[in-house]
Amino acid sequence: MSKNIVIACSKDELTRIRQFVADQLDLHKIPDLQAHKLVLAVDEVCANLIIHANNCDPINKIELDLQFTPKQIIFTFRDKGVGFDINQYDSPSMDELVSSRRQGGLGLLLVKRIMDKIEFSTEKNYNICRLVKTIG
């Protein structure tokens, strides 16, 4: 079964998308600590899409689809912003982040460590990012 939500590309929408994902994970009885990490990964991808791919323009939208199978949860993000493949991004090391005094750079590292598979593709005018978590 699948559930979806559409948000505007505004940081104010992050609370709403986190609540939506948390509610769905709760409905599917995903344990709290696991759910917390999955909500975080979704938040990180959305923040990245809002800020970097869509320049915080609320006219632009992000669609998130959640699909639950017996062994996997699949999170699919669709947007029309500047395409960005997380797999092509080399996360900076912690030492680099500390010495550069940068605040960014940790989000995608978290997503890579939390999710089991990350796929990126484009279809017509859409960028599609798919995160897969194996459960059970």
Place this chain on the structure above:
Amino acid sequence: MVNIEIEKKEDIHFIRVTGDIDAGSSIHLDNAFKEGLETGESKIAVDLEGLVYISSAGLGVFVSYLDEFELKKIKLVLFGIQEAVRQVFDILGLEKLIDIAENEEGAIAKLNE
């Protein structure tokens, strides 16, 4: 939503955080650190007992000040981190970079070492 309160107890600058820190609200945490730097604090304790959620934007605030704090000999200790939030620190290995105490007493002890 995040709420941040600043409290000075003896020579320790407490930053007490409650709520959620995400890409939209991390600026408030950043401002609290900036304020601590401006007032020349040398011991900073961050109370995270009321922190329900933190994303990379908030964690990035902590990381971005480590270098400057070390240079200026400012001691930083976080305490009271809830289990769900703590696992996020663990995923990134932040406990190796940032001093973390169980509770306020432990934080004060670390700052006065």
